[in-house]
C-alpha cells in the first residue's frame with residue numbers, strides 16, 4: 001500500500017508556453033519513470049498526448065503523470081497555460097496540494113500570472129515560482145524576480161541565483177546552503193561561488209534570511225546578533241514556511257537542458273507538503289481527515305471520454321481507500337451507487353492498473369458512466385460533498401451544425417460527452433435565433449472542442465460566427481389599401497383591406513386591432529387578416545429581417561358575397577403590409593449588449609478606446625470595488641462588434657481582462673452600417 005506521507009500532488013501551472021509539459025517530461029525522465037524523453041515539437045511528450053495538443057503544439061487539457069523521486073511519490077498534473085483553458089487548470093489545482101508555477105525568464109510577462117496566482121493564493125495552496133528557460137537568449141532572472149516581488153510581495157524570495165544566462169547558463173548558487181553547483185544536464189556538481197556573483201548572492205541571501213526571520217523569532221535574533229543561522233535551521237524554516245504558504249521561493253532551471261531540475265526535485269521533496277499537512281474541508285466546512293481507514297471521500301477532477309471504452313474519471317482521494325470492491329456512491333447525484341471497472345494510475349495516456357488508492361492519492365476510475373467532473377464519490381451514507389468552483393460564464397460562442405444530416409438526438413449525445421470531458425463548455429439555443437451554439441471560455445477553447453468532437457465521433461461539423469438577430473421596424477405611419485381579386489371561372493378570390501400601420505416604442509412588439517364599421521369586412525375574415533399581417537412581417541423591406549414594434553389597424557375594406565374567403569383576405573393583408581412598410585421609413589435594428597468588463601487599471605484606457613471604436617457607449621468607468629488594481633467598465637455595444645471580443649480584450653490586457661454580458665435592447669443601425677448588412681439566408 002502507498003504511504004500517504006510520501007505523496008506529493010503537484011499542479012504544474014504557469015503562463016502559456018513557459019515549458020510546463022517539457023519540464024514534466026524532463027522530471028519523468030530524470031526520475032526514471034519513462035525511458036525516453038519526448039518533445040513537444042515531435043508530439044511525443046507523455047502529458048500532451050491528445051491529438052489536439054500535438055497538432056497545436058500546446059496543452060489543451062490537463063495531463064497526469066507520476067514518478068517515484070527520492071523519498072517521495074510525485075503525482076504531477078500538467079496544466080494548460082493558455083488562458084482559454086484556465087477553468088480546467090482551476091479544477092486541477094483543487095486536486096493538488098501545491099502548485100509549481102513555471103514562468104518565462106522575462107519580467108514583462110509576470111502580469112500574465114495574476115489571475116492564476118490570485119486563485120492559488122485564495123485557496124492557500126503552497127507554491128513556488130520556477131523561472132524556466134534560463135538557457136534562452138536574454139533570460140533575465142533578477143529582473144523577473146524583482147517583477148514577481150513587485151506583483152506578489154516581499155515574501156517571494158530567491159532560493160537560488162543562476163550562474164550565467166542564455167548560452168552561458170550553467171548552474172546555480174543555493175542560497176540556503178550558500179553553495180554553488182554546476183549542472184550537466186540533470187546532474188549537478190559543487191563548485192566555487194563565482195566571484196562576480198558574490199555581491200548579489202549576499203544581498204539575496206540576506207533577503208531570504210530576513211523573510212524567514214519574519215516567521216521565526218530565534219532566527220531573527222541570530223540575524224540581529226550577527227550570528228550565522230545553521231544550515232539545518234534555514235532548511236527547516238524554508239520547509240515550514242513554504243509548505244504553509246508563508247514564503248514563496250523562486251528557483252531557476254531549464255526544463256529543456258535539465259539544468260536545475262535535480263535541485264527543483266529536492267526542493268519539491270523537502271518543501272512541498274504531503275496530503276496530510278493541510279486537511280481539506282467539505283462543502284459544509286467540516287474537516288475531511290486524510291485517513292486511509294476512514295470513509296471514502298473522493299472528487300472527480302478530470303473526465304476523459306473514450307468513444308469505445310467509455311469514461312475514465314480521475315479522482316483525488318481525500319479520505320479512505322478505494323479498491324475495485326469498495327462500495328461507492330455519487331454524493332453529488334443523490335447518492336446513486338457507482339462501481340469502477342478498474343483503478344489506474346495515469347502516465348499520460350497509459351493506464352497502469354493498481355489495486356487500491358489511499359487518501360491523498362490521485363487515481364483514474366474506469367467506466368464511471370453518469371459521473372461528472374466535480375462530483376464527490378463517497379462511501380454510502382457518508383453524506384459529504386467537496387466544494388467545486390462555480391462554472392464560469394461563457395465568453396465565446398460558435399454556431400454549429402453537422403455537415404451531414406444527422407439527427408439532433410445523436411448530435412446532442414456527442415455534445416454531452418464533450419461537455420463531460422470539459423464542463424466549462426456549454427451548449428445552448430441562442431436567444432432570438434434559436435441557433436445551436438457551442439460556448440466556452442475563448443475562441444481556441446471552443447474551436448478545439450469542435451475539433452475533438454469531429455475526431456472522436458467522426459463527425460464533420462460546420463461552424464460559423466453566431467447569427468446576429470437583426471430586426472426591422474418603421475419610423476413613421478401610413479394608411480394603405482390592397483385588393484386581391486382573382487377570377488379564374490367558377491369560384492373566384494376577393495379580399496379588400498385598408499390598413500393603418502404605426503410605429504410602437506422599442507420592445508413593445510406587434511399589435512393588431514380592427515375598427516371595422518358596418519361589417520365591410522365580415523367578422524369571420526378578420527383573424528385571416530391578422531394572420532396575413534403577421535406572416536408578412538416575418539420578412540422586412542430593408543433586408544428581410546423580422547419586423548417588430550408596430551401597430552396595425554384594419555379600419556376599412558370590402559368583400560364579395562361569393563368570392564371572399566379567409567385565404568383571399570390573408571393575401572390582401574400581406575399585400576398591404578408589403579406595399580405599406582416601405583412608405584413608413586423602415587430601419588434595421590441591431591441587438592445591443594450590456595458589457596461589464598473587469599480589467600487591470602493599466603489597460604483600462606486602451607479598452608475604453610477599443611469600445612468606442614466599436615460604436616460602444618460607456619455607461620460607467622470606475623475602480624472595481626471587488627478587485628483592487630482593477631477597473632470596472634460598463635458599456636453598451638452592438639452585438640455584431642463582439643464576436644471575438646474576448647480574444648481582443650485578452651490581447652490588450654495580458655490575458656487578464658474578462659467580462660460578463662447580457663442582451664440589453666435593440667437599437668436602430670446607423671445608415672452607413674446598415675448598408676453592409678446582408679440579407680439572411682432564407683430558412
Ligand SMILES: Nc1nc2c(ncn2[C@@H]2O[C@H](COP(=O)(O)OP(=O)(O)OP(=O)(O)O)[C@@H](O)[C@H]2O)c(=O)[nH]1
Nearest residue numbers: 016017018019020021022058059081133254255256
Ligand atoms: N529554450 C528553452 N525552450 C523551452 C524550454 N522548455 C520548453 N521550451 C520550448 O517552449 C515551447 C513550449 O513548451 P511546452 O513544454 O509545450 O510549454 P507549456 O508551458 O507546456 O505550454 P502550454 O501547456 O501550451 O502552456 C516549446 O517549443 C519548447 O520546446 C526551456 O527550458 N528552454
Ligand SMILES: [Mg+2]
Nearest residue numbers: 020021058059
Ligand atoms: Mg503544456
